Amino acid sequence: MENIARTQKQLGSIVRRYRKNNGMSQGALGSKASLRQATISSIENGESDASLTTMMDILTALDLEIVVRPRSKGSDTKIEDIF
DSSP: OOOOOOSHHHHHHHHHHHHHHTTOOHHHHHHHTTOOHHHHHHHHTTOOOOOHHHHHHHHHHTTOOOOOOOOOOOOSOOHHHHO
């Protein structure tokens, strides 16, 4: 499944979802990524200006990777036209 994050909060939600799906606590993820539990909590809540290195450590600990691509554009179709 592909997840798209355009904000820190969205990325934090993705991290939380994958952490929970892997049955890990914030502390366990922090230990695996060599980070404090408080750092994981802050990132999951979208409250952190974490460095790219920190984010890569977390993604690696969750066996995830980053894919960079152009942003998708919204459809010109109006909601009324769908129904």
